[in-house]
Amino acid sequence: MRYNFQxxxxxxxxxxxxxxxxxxxxxxxxxxxxxxxxxxxxxxxIHVGHVxxxxxxDVVARYKRARGFNVLHPMGWDAFGLPAENAAMSLxxxxxxxxYENIRVMREQLQSLGLSIDWSREIATCHPDYYRHEQxxxxxxxxxxxxxxxxxxxxxxxxxxTVLANEQVVEGRGWRSGAVVERRKLSQWFFRITAFADDLLxxxxxxxxxxxxxxxxxxxxxxxxxxxxxxxxLKDDPRTVEVFSxxxxxxxxxxxxxxxxxxPLVQELARHDTSLSAFVAECRSLGTSEVELETAExxxxxxxxxxxxxxDSRRELPVYAANFVLMEYGTGALFxxxxxxxxxxxxxxxxxxxxxxVVARPGEEDTPVDAPFLEDGILVHSGxxxxxxxxxxxxxxxxxxxxxxxxxxxxxxxxRDWGVSRQRYWGCPIPIIHCPDCGAVPVPDTDLPVxxxxxxxxxxxxxxxxxxxxxxxxxxxxxxxxxxRETDTFDTFVESSWYFARFCSPRASVPVEKDQADYWxxxxxxxxxxxxxxxxxxxxxxxxxxxxxxxxxxIEEPFARLFTQGMVxxxxxxxxxxxxxxxxxxxxxDAGEWIARxxxxxxxxxRSEKMSKSRKNVVDLTYAIQTFGVDATRWAVLSDSxxxxxxxxxxAGIEGAWRFVQRLWxxxxxxxxxxxxxxxxxxxxxxxxxxxxxxxxxxxIGEEIEHFRFNRAIARLYExxxxxxxxxxxxxxxxxxxxxxxxxxxxxxxPHLGEEIWRAIGQSGLASLAPWPSYDPALxxxxxxxxxxxxxxxxxxxxxxxxxxxxxxxxxxALSLDSVQRALAGGRPRKVIVVPNRIVNVVL
RNA sequence: GCCCGCUUGAUGGAAUUGGUAGACAUACAGGACUUAAAAUCCUGAGGCCCGGAAGGGCCGUGCCGGUUCGAGUCCGGCAGCGGGCACCA
Numbered sequence: 001m002r003y004n005f006q007x008x009x010x011x012x013x014x015x016x017x018x019x020x021x022x023x024x025x026x027x028x029x030x031x032x033x034x035x036x037x038x039x040x041x042x043x044x045x046i047h048v049g050h051v052x053x054x055x056x057x058d059v060v061a062r063y064k065r066a067r068g069f070n071v072l073h074p075m076g077w078d079a080f081g082l083p084a085e086n087a088a089m090s091l092x093x094x095x096x097x098x099x100y101e102n103i104r105v106m107r108e109q110l111q112s113l114g115l116s117i118d119w120s121r122e123i124a125t126c127h128p129d130y131y132r133h134e135q136x137x138x139x140x141x142x143x144x145x146x147x148x149x150x151x152x153x154x155x156x157x158x159x160x161x162t163v164l165a166n167e168q169v170v171e172g173r174g175w176r177s178g179a180v181v182e183r184r185k186l187s188q189w190f191f192r193i194t195a196f197a198d199d200l201l202x203x204x205x206x207x208x209x210x211x212x213x214x215x216x217x218x219x220x221x222x223x224x225x226x227x228x229x230x231x232x233x234l235k236d237d238p239r240t241v242e243v244f245s246x247x248x249x250x251x252x253x254x255x256x257x258x259x260x261x262x263x264p265l266v267q268e269l270a271r272h273d274t275s276l277s278a279f280v281a282e283c284r285s286l287g288t289s290e291v292e293l294e295t296a297e298x299x300x301x302x303x304x305x306x307x308x309x310x311x312d313s314r315r316e317l318p319v320y321a322a323n324f325v326l327m328e329y330g331t332g333a334l335f336x337x338x339x340x341x342x343x344x345x346x347x348x349x350x351x352x353x354x355x356x357x358v359v360a361r362p363g364e365e366d367t368p369v370d371a372p373f374l375e376d377g378i379l380v381h382s383g384x385x386x387x388x389x390x391x392x393x394x395x396x397x398x399x400x401x402x403x404x405x406x407x408x409x410x411x412x413x414x415x416r417d418w419g420v421s422r423q424r425y426w427g428c429p430i431p432i433i434h435c436p437d438c439g440a441v442p443v444p445d446t447d448l449p450v451x452x453x454x455x456x457x458x459x460x461x462x463x464x465x466x467x468x469x470x471x472x473x474x475x476x477x478x479x480x481x482x483x484x485r486e487t488d489t490f491d492t493f494v495e496s497s498w499y500f501a502r503f504c505s506p507r508a509s510v511p512v513e514k515d516q517a518d519y520w521x522x523x524x525x526x527x528x529x530x531x532x533x534x535x536x537x538x539x540x541x542x543x544x545x546x547x548x549x550x551x552x553x554x555i556e557e558p559f560a561r562l563f564t565q566g567m568v569x570x571x572x573x574x575x576x577x578x579x580x581x582x583x584x585x586x587x588x589x590d591a592g593e594w595i596a597r598x599x600x601x602x603x604x605x606x607r608s609e610k611m612s613k614s615r616k617n618v619v620d621l622t623y624a625i626q627t628f629g630v631d632a633t634r635w636a637v638l639s640d641s642x643x644x645x646x647x648x649x650x651x652a653g654i655e656g657a658w659r660f661v662q663r664l665w666x667x668x669x670x671x672x673x674x675x676x677x678x679x680x681x682x683x684x685x686x687x688x689x690x691x692x693x694x695x696x697x698x699x700x701i702g703e704e705i706e707h708f709r710f711n712r713a714i715a716r717l718y719e720x721x722x723x724x725x726x727x728x729x730x731x732x733x734x735x736x737x738x739x740x741x742x743x744x745x746x747x748x749x750x751p752h753l754g755e756e757i758w759r760a761i762g763q764s765g766l767a768s769l770a771p772w773p774s775y776d777p778a779l780x781x782x783x784x785x786x787x788x789x790x791x792x793x794x795x796x797x798x799x800x801x802x803x804x805x806x807x808x809x810x811x812x813x814a815l816s817l818d819s820v821q822r823a824l825a826g827g828r829p830r831k832v833i834v835v836p837n838r839i840v841n842v843v844l
Numbered sequence: 845g846c847c848c849g850c851u852u853g854a855u856g857g858a859a860u861u862g863g864u865a866g867a868c869a870u871a872c873a874g875g876a877c878u879u880a881a882a883a884u885c886c887u888g889a890g891g892c893c894c895g896g897a898a899g900g901g902c903c904g905u906g907c908c909g910g911u912u913c914g915a916g917u918c919c920g921g922c923a924g925c926g927g928g929c930a931c932c933a
Contacts (some may be wrong), residue, residue: 216847217847217927219931220847223929225933236878243933298931322931323931326931326932326933328932329932331931331933335933342845414932424878534928563862640856640870646854650856652855652856654869662883711868718867718868719867722868788864790914792864792914795864832913838863
């Protein structure tokens with residue numbers, strides 16, 4: 001007798017489909033629950049990481065549905081992106097064909113997993129019906145001042161002729177071409193995410209159901225710094241230099257000013273000063289990689305200016321252009337206070353500038369500074385600030401600057417506006433027309449969507465849209481003269497910034513249908529990888545605010561609860577030539593070395609890292625699913641490891657999971673065969689050991705699922721199975737209760753087996769529609785307690801006592817134990833500590 | 845450099861949040877069934893020591909120290925691993 005999972009999977013998936021039970025409909029009479037897993041990029045095939053992610057979401061969705069919630073659990077495709085274009089270049093397939101074919105395969109694979117997904121809401125972001133709304137919202141945001149265009153520095157790959165994201169620059173080279181990346185200034189479109197910097201930061205504290213780690217990462221990313229912005233006058237020059245500082249209290253310790261190479265003043269001087277312009281070029285060519293920055297020398301170029309101290313115009317400070325000052329942060333200029341900043345200290349030593357102590361511990365006012373003093377202390381040698389603590393001195397310094405009209409308190413953020421222009425084909429076209437006379441003109445609403453030309457060519461580097469013979473040529477909507485379309489497309493993070501809202505009304509003619517969005521949003525449970533902790537999750541929070549501003553949404557925060565599941569990792573395998581191999585393409589030879597299965601070549605084994613298609617360390621579960629079934633595969637993927645933790649994938653667990661599937665199925669079959677009346681038994685009454693086990697399991701497993709402890713829920717289910725087999729007293733009624741509860745408890749993890757057992761015991765209807773079993777607290781109440789007996793904190797034995805037995809009884813029982821008597825050796829304990837129902841500790 | 849997190853048997857991990865460390869699973873070993881294998885079932889197992897055995901003792905949650913009747917759990921210090929940020933003024 002063997003469980004035929006192929007049959008069961010086919011039958012139940014058909015039954016669910018025919019009963020149409022996963023299609024979500026608004027229903028004011030039931031509480032809603034929106035479960036969403038981060039949607040996949042259609043890279044080719046489903047791997048273990050996907051299965052883990054979607055199996056978790058499915059557990060939650062099925063559990064909440066059983067708990068009476070009206071569940072929305074949709075699926076879509078994050079379908080624009082670079083890999084499609086790379087595939088077009090290397091395989092000759094059109095990005096669209098490649099993408100839709102991948103979607104077809106992956107959809108089939110996901111559907112085979114028995115996920116409780118509402119497929120009627122499926123969306124693909126590369127479809128014009130999706131991105132037309134994005135284009136429309138972009139233009140709305142433009143009108144609202146949340147979008148602008150400006151020149152900015154980008155990473156430019158001279159071989160592929162495209163902009164690269166920072167993440168795509170590896171050690172200063174393009175990740176694909178290997179070419180040394182240049183910095184280039186290009187006109188780019190930006191989303192004004194900084195307009196919400198404070199709001200995005202403040203609301204983090206209102207997201208208690210987000211992991212602390214993610215909130216912290218976003219906080220650091222936004223990087224709020226409080227300080228002051230103020231002006232230095234220049235000697236014999238009407239211009240001024242604006243600086244930002246978080247330490248205005250140390251202003252009396254200033255000994256120089258430093259400007260970024262891109263600072264307008266420096267730029268201007270460089271026009272007539274060739275050695276300065278050489279210095280500027282050197283600053284720009286400086287790599288942006290961490291290692292280079294770490295080791296780069298602090299270099300300055302003395303400018304022909306002298307700055308005057310804002311609190312004492314007799315004090316004169318030299319002004320430098322310096323390679324460590326960033327135009328993008330603050331004002332692109334700073335004052336250096338060598339005594340209280342490491343970098344300024346290094347610079348002062350190098351250029352022999354004064355190092356003036358202005359903060360000190362009591363009694364160390366005149367101690368020479370041989371290393372920058374960074375602690376809090378008392379202000380010294382600072383005129384009106386003398387004697388103040390650092391925090392007070394900051395306020396006093398700012399007040400004085402304001403009084404003199406030299407500056408004001410200022411908050412600066414690390415967060416930059418979001419540059420969304422990409423010189424790529426496979427993305428959403430930016431709906432703008434550039435007219436020589438009218439400038440950048442929005443595409444009129446009636447002309448949306450701007451769709452991609454299908455006949456683009458991918459046989460040369462650069463942007464296929466720009467190369468297209470006629471796509472970009474059009475006329476200006478304003479003046480009617482010949483004009484050119486914007487040939488850049490959006491960063492693909494734009495699509496994923498609002499897809500969760502689109503799922504509420506996926507076919508609407510507006511971006512979101514307000515009523516439906518108001519019903520379903522926010523997402524109650526969002527699940528995805530921690531690698532999106534900052535970018536995607538921050539962009540989505542920004543987009544939600546921007547959409548609210550346009551009246552599309554009523555919420556600020558898109559995701560009420562966030563769960564970041566760990567990554568599934570695997571070793572990487574690489575041939576000497578650099579070609580990556582799939583795990584299934586390598587084997588260990590007799591000597592224990594890894595070799596390529598086909599050629600026998602030695603393979604270099606790399607460290608275990610997140611499964612990704614580019615490194616080929618992906619494990620396809622097709623084989624496991626065909627051999628052991630979907631239920632066993634889902635079970636194996638969720639067993640053993642806490643969901644938030646990274647796991648090193650090994651196929652080891654899957655056979656055990658399969659054995660367990662069969663064991664449960666056999667258990668049900670055997671019980672039914674031994675007692676056919678089980679199928680019709682009335683609900684049990686009273687108490688017996690089997691009922692206690694059943695109800696304990698119901699209580700525990702519900703609790704574990706609520707808290708995302710799927711590994712523990714699974715352990716409890718194993719325990720339940722072990723005990724059901726051993727349990728002595730069983731009535732027909734309690735057996736029926738045990739089996740039907742078992743069916744429902746395993747269902748979120750193993751939906752097909754759950755249905756199978758449910759039907760086997762004669763339950764009507766679908767288990768997937770059955771309410772979560774309830775437990776009787778009276779049945780699970782413990783009547784006795786096992787109490788540990790310790791002598792001086794060391795375990796000497798255990799006692800079995802009635803629950804809540806009086807303390808003196810427990811003490812007496814403990815003292816009468818042989819092991820305790822031996823330890824006492826006739827003496828008397830100094831002290832006995834009794835913790836009811838837990839422990840008795842005899843202290844000698 | 846700064847900020848977070850982690851470290852428990854052969855392995856993945858549990859431990860009611862200060863109260864019996866190692867649940868559950870995987871791998872392993874022994875046994876039963878079998879001509880044999882698979883499957884299934886039973887048994888064993890943190891380490892060391894005493895004992896023929898029953899049993900008993902000591903040590904043990906990265907390392908050192910502390911608080912406590914009692915520490916995997918709390919505190920201080922250190923090490924290792926992982927993650928985030930970084931010429932951020």
